Amino acid sequence: MLDEKTIQIVQSTAPVLKEHSTAIGKRFYKLLFEKAPDLYNVFNQTNQKRGLQQEALGYSVYAAGEHITNLDAIKPVIERISQKHRAIGIKAEQYPVVGETLLQAVKDVLGDAATDEIIEAWGKAYGYIADAFIELEQKLYEETKSQPGGWEGYRNFIVEKKVEESDEVTSFYLKPEDGKAIATYKAGQYLTIKAKVPGEKYTHIRHYSLSEAPGKDYYRISVKREDEHDSSPEGIVSNYLHKQIQTGNSLPVSAPAGDFVLQQDDLPVVFISGGIGITPLFSMLQTLLNEQTKPKITFIHSTRNSKTHAFHEDVKQLINENSDIKSLVCYDSPTEEDKASKNFDKEGYIDLDFLKSNVATKEANFYLCGSLPFMDAIIKALREWEVPSERIHYESFSPVAILGE
Missing domain, CATH: 2.40.30.10 (Translation factors)
Incomplete structure (x- = not known):
């Protein structure tokens, strides 16, 4: 466990790191690839160009520092990152170079404000956090390899x-x-x-x-x-x-x-997908329909129009075979053919009024997947509807860890 002085320094300086998180993230990855160019084989270079990886790093460092005495408070972030680390093959021996580079990036960005005392405290904090990740990831490696049909690596x-x-x-x-x-x-x-x-x-x-x-x-x-x-x-x-x-x-x-999975309870289920975000939710829908006891299901999908609508016919077939599903489609740019055939339920975007009008109860588990702006808007709508955070589950196809802040 960390000493009180280290904890106090880390928590008091975490907001400063948050303020400079983007610059720290950019500096970190520049230094890291100079030290270990083989890591270009691991990190998503498209996300690097978009600045998403840098933003995610900055957020994660700030969140870990803020909650250094209670990492359970950011357990979803830790689990999500650990799952990705196991999937891409991050090993314990890679953590030291990351820690050294992160501290150098903080010092380079903050300059004289990053005193030796502050850098030492964050060094201890990084070691503490890294140990938590390494322990969880080792467990994931062992479970994955030992399961029937499992394997390690690629x-x-x-x-x-x-x-x-x-x-x-x-x-x-x-x-x-x-x-x-x-x-x-x-x-x-x-x-x-x-x-x-x-x-x-x-x-x-x-x-x-x-x-x-x-x-x-x-x-x-x-x-x-x-x-x-x-x-x-x-x-x-x-x-x-x-x-x-x-x-x-x-x-x-x-x-x-991955940690984005179905919860085990008897509540109704509401799936809300945007574009390619339909993929994990379609898997969940099929899985629920294979269960002997099925919850009430509302399946809402939003995309541009029928040309970009994946699994449209598959979902329709499932609806015809199961009376417990309600399906709704939103097109923000329907084609003339879409308008003529009336093959969608709403033109435009999903909003709170639409959800209140079409979802029987907010006492449900909500599963979301789509672009960051899409999910951010839906999460804010659900919170305005006073849906508890523990019943809002989402998958982000980007490195950014937390939405709806």
């Missing part, structure tokens, strides 16, 4: 089939190259792909949600092709998968991971 999977789900989304059906059993997973979890993209100096690692209920002898991921737009660069891996990976090709995959 295992080659063959693309058995590709299926277009919309103009932007393609599903990939993956079977193990060695023909052996595969590990099961919980609905909502993801696979991690290591892509060796032609022309790229480093490998690229990406997480993709499993988009089908568990229990099959294959995995299915459904990937949105990320095109270049505004200031966002083209998705290197999504375009590689869509355009270059064909049936019969092999992909290195790590075992399923």
Whole structure:
């Protein structure tokens, strides 16, 4: 345990680190890649260009410092990061260089304000926090490897089939190259792909949600092709998968991971997805429908229009087969054909009035997945509706840890 003086220094200076979090994050990654260029093979370079990784680092450092005496208060953040670390293969021996680099970045950004006493205190705090991560991640490694069909590191999977789900989304059906059993997973979890993209100096690692209920002898991921737009660069891996990976090709995959899973209780369930955020929620929907006792389910999906609407027909079929599902669709840019066929329920975005009008009760578990602005807006609406935080569950397809602040 940390001494009182260290705790006092860390907690009193945490707000200062928060104020300078973006600059610290940028400096940290510049230094880190200079010291250990092989880590380019691990970190998402697209998120680096967008500044998301830097922002996430700054937030995590501040949050850990603020809650240094009660890490349980940020348990969801720790669990989420640990799951990702296990998935991409972060090891205990990599933590020291990260700690050294982080302290150097703090000193470089804060200058004389980062006294030796402050740096020493944060060094002790980092060691304490790193030990918590290492212990949890070691447990995850052991559990993953020892489970039936489990493995450590990456295992080659063959693309058995590709299926277009919309103009932007393609599903990939993956079977193990060695023909052996595969590990099961919980609905909502993801696979991690290591892509060796032609022309790229480093490998690229990406997480993709499993988009089908568990229990099959294959995995299915459904990937949105990320095109270049505004200031966002083209998705290197999504375009590689869509355009270059064909049936019969092999992909290195790590075992399923993730903390975004169904809660075990009898409350009604409300799924709210935006765009490609439908993937983990569709897996959850299928899983619930396979249960003997099904809760009341409301499935709300928002996307631009029918051209970008993945799994539309699949959800319709499930509704026809199950009377316990209520499905609603929102298009913010419906086509003329959409308007003529009236194949959606609301033009525009999901808001609190829409939720109150279509969700039978706020006494439910709400599962959200979509873009950061989408989820931030939904979470704020649910909080305004006074839905307790413990019943709002979400998956973020970015490194940013906490929404709705």
